[in-house]
Each structure stands twice: as C-alpha cells, then as structure tokens.
Amino acid sequence: MSHQLQGPRAGLINQAWDNxxxxxxxxxxxxxxxxxxxxxLRETGSEGIEMVMWLIMRGALGRETKCLHRHxxxxxxxxxxxxxxxxxxxxxxxxxxxxxxxxxxARSLTQ
Numbered sequence: 033m034s035h036q037l038q039g040p041r042a043g044l045i046n047q048a049w050d051n052x053x054x055x056x057x058x059x060x061x062x063x064x065x066x067x068x069x070x071x072x073l074r075e076t077g078s079e080g081i082e083m084v085m086w087l088i089m090r091g092a093l094g095r096e097t098k099c100l101h102r103h104x105x106x107x108x109x110x111x112x113x114x115x116x117x118x119x120x121x122x123x124x125x126x127x128x129x130x131x132x133x134x135x136x137x138a139r140s141l142t143q
Contacts, residue, residue, distance in 0.1 A: 033104075033112035036077025044077040045112045051104060053083060054116055060096040079111075094124035 033053075036044040056064050064087050072081045090097070101117040 033083065033114040034076035034080045035111035037079055037110055039078070041077060043110050045106055045110075046075050046077075046080075047104075047106065047112065049075045050112050050114060053086070054102060054104060054114055057086065057090050057116060057118060058097055058099045060122070064090070090118070092125075093118055094120040094122045096120070096122035 033050045034044060034046040036042055053064065069081060069084065072083055076083060097118040098121050099116060100119050101115070103113075103115040105113045107113060
C-alpha cells in the first residue's frame with residue numbers, strides 16, 4: 033500500500049487512494065490496468081510502486097472476482113497495511129477446492 037520511507041515526502045500515506053485501489057481489485061473493472069506507473073509514484077510514494085504486483089496478482093484471478101475478506105489499517109509506522117482475499121468467479125480460473133461452499137465442479141477436482 034502507499035508509503036514513502038525517505039526524502040521530502042517520507043511518511044506519505046494516501047488512504048483514499050489505497051482504498052480506491054482495493055475497491056477496484058474486486059469485480060470485473062479494468063480501470064487499474066490503465067494507471068501509469070508515474071501515478072503510482074505520485075499517489076502512493078516511491079515504495080508504493082509495489083502495488084503493481086497486486087495488479088499482477090489480480091490479473092491471475094481471471095475476469096471477475098468477489099471479495100471474501102478485506103482489511104485496511106494504518107499502524108504506527110510509515111506504511112499502510114492492506115489485506116484482501118479474492119475468489120475468482122467468472123469460470124476462467126477454477127475455484128479452490130479448499131473453500132467451503134464451492135461448486136460440484138470444484139469438489140470434483142479433488143476426487
């Protein structure tokens with residue numbers, strides 16, 4: 033999440049941007065794909081560019097996801113903490129057979 037550890041903007045945390053980013057990881061939006069790297073640097077600080085890795089993770093989950101769990105916190109440090117658990121729901125990525133309530137198709141993968 034947003035953070036900058038050195039320089040004139042040390043201590044930067046952009047809670048609004050972080051939460052917008054977490055919101056857009058859910059569902060079928062493609063908005064995050066179009067954010068240039070310079071915007072990550074401007075809005076989230078020099079270390080916030082790490083959020084591009086979150087975007088890569090999201091791409092591996094297929095076209096659409098649902099949020100199973102989400103948490104955002106700013107501890108007493110120079111970094112924001114984001115936690116999100118997503119499940120692919122569009123059929124392009126098989127659901128995990130370990131999650132409760134999965135479809136018969138997912139359960140059949142373990143048999």
